[in-house]
Structures are given as structure tokens and as C-alpha cells.
Amino acid sequence: MSSADPKDGQAARAGGADDKALARGGDLACFQVHENVWGIDVRRIRQIVRAVETTPLPGAPPWIEGVIDLRESMVPVVDLGLALGGEPIARGGRSRIAVVDVEGFVVGLRVGRALEVLSLDGRAIEPPPAIAIQAGYDPVAALLRRDDGSPVLELALERLVARLLHATPREGIGA
Numbered sequence: 438m439s440s441a442d443p444k445d446g447q448a449a450r451a452g453g454a455d456d457k458a459l460a461r462g463g464d465l466a467c468f469q470v471h472e473n474v475w476g477i478d479v480r481r482i483r484q485i486v487r488a489v490e491t492t493p494l495p496g497a498p499p500w501i502e503g504v505i506d507l508r509e510s511m512v513p514v515v516d517l518g519l520a521l522g523g524e525p526i527a528r529g530g531r532s533r534i535a536v537v538d539v540e541g542f543v544v545g546l547r548v549g550r551a552l553e554v555l556s557l558d559g560r561a562i563e564p565p566p567a568i569a570i571q572a573g574y575d576p577v578a579a580l581l582r583r584d585d586g587s588p589v590l591e592l593a594l595e596r597l598v599a600r601l602l603h604a605t606p607r608e609g610i611g612a
Contacts, residue, residue, distance in 0.1 A: 462558040465581065467589055468535060468548035470517050471524065475548070476555065476581060476589045481537045485551055488532040500601070505534065505545060512536060514545040515601060521576055539598045555581065555589065 465476030466485070484507075491503030491514045500519040504511045514534055518526040526532055531550035536543065561582035564570075569577070578593035 462556070465555050465557060465589060465591060466535070467552040467555055468517075468533070469550045469552055470521060470526065470548055474552060474587065474589045475517070476591045477535060477537060477546075477594065478591075479554060481539065481594055483536040483538055483543065486534050486536065486545075488528055488534055488547060490528075502547060507536065507545075510543070512543055512545045514547055517546045517548050520546075520597060520601065537594060539594045542598055542602075544598065544601070555583075557581065 464479045466479050466482055467474050467476050469475075486505075486507070489505055491505055493503040494501060494513075497503070500516055502514045502516050504513050506512075516525050518524050526547045526549050528547075532547060533551045534545040534547050535551075536545045563580045563582070565577040565580060575596050576593055577590045578596075579591040581589040581591060583589060
């Protein structure tokens with residue numbers, strides 16, 4: 438993309454510390470969350486574990502399933518289906534927990550299943566539509582075109598975690 442590309446201004450309006458997908462290469466780990474494929478920068482992922490039972494935290498908001506004991510650390514687990522405004526992710530089967538690090542904040546994200554790792558190099562990457570951004574829908578950092586299907590939605594981790602930390606149980610965090 439050249440610096441004269443009008444999409445660059447659109448990307449700048451989407452701005453945020455995690456919105457560098459348009460300007461960088463790298464890889465996205467792809468996960469199924471209901472009918473969508475979401476990608477997370479592999480540099481943010483500590484590990485992906487088979488979904489295990491969580492220990493509930495009484496009084497926690499509904500999107501926080503509880504905690505898991507992972508390598509002697511208690512990691513909060515967020516249901517990504519609920520966090521994105523949809524239904525809870527079915528437990529068991531192919532579901533996984535992607536443990537991510539966002540500026541020192543470690544959280545597990547329950548996803549429907551792990552799919553693949555895609556290289557961003559040479560792929561068509563675009564910002565989310567301006568109308569979505571202006572309407573306040575912000576979990577998408579970028580869209581990655583694929584030849585064989587619908588786009589991969591890159592998850593804006595910083596914005597998701599910020600919403601997790603500042604939402605009240607009544608407000609919810611969904612889009």
C-alpha cells in the first residue's frame with residue numbers, strides 16, 4: 438500500500454496500539470468463533486491449550502468464565518463468543534483457550550477451535566469499514582482477504598482488554 442492510498446487515512450482513524458496490521462508482516466493464528474474466523478498476532482500468544490474446566494469466580498461478569506491454573510499462574514478465561522456480543526462458546530470438543538499477553542496483562546480467550554497460522558506477507562490487508570468504526574464497533578483491527586473464503590478478522594486485543602477491564606456486568610462488552 439502506498440502512502441497516498443486513501444485507505445491509510447481510514448486506518449489511522451481506526452488507530453490504536455494493536456492496529457499495526459496494515460503496516461507489518463508477520464503471522465496470525467486463526468480461530469473459529471461461531472461463524473467467523475478471527476486472527477491474533479502470534480507474537481501475542483503465549484500458548485494455546487485444550488479447553489479445560491475453569492474455576493468460576495463468584496460474582497464475576499458473565500463473559501469471565503473463571504480461572505485456570507497454568508504453569509503455577511492463575512489465568513482469567515474470557516469467553517470470546519460472549520465478549521464479541523454473541524453466544525457462549527461450546528465447551529469441550531475442539532474448543533481451545535488461547536493464552537495471550539497484552540502489555541503484561543495475561544488472559545485466556547476461549548475459542549471454538551484453532552484453525553491455522555496465516556502469513557500476512559503479500560496478503561491484502563484492509564482496515565475495518567469506516568462506518569463500523571464510527572458506529573463504535575471496534576473489536577476488529579484489520580481484515581485479511583483470503584482467496585478461499587470470507588476474510589479473517591484481526592482481533593484488536595488492546596481494545597478488547599480495555600473493554601473487559603472497564604465494563605460493568607450490566608453494560609456487557611459485546612459489540
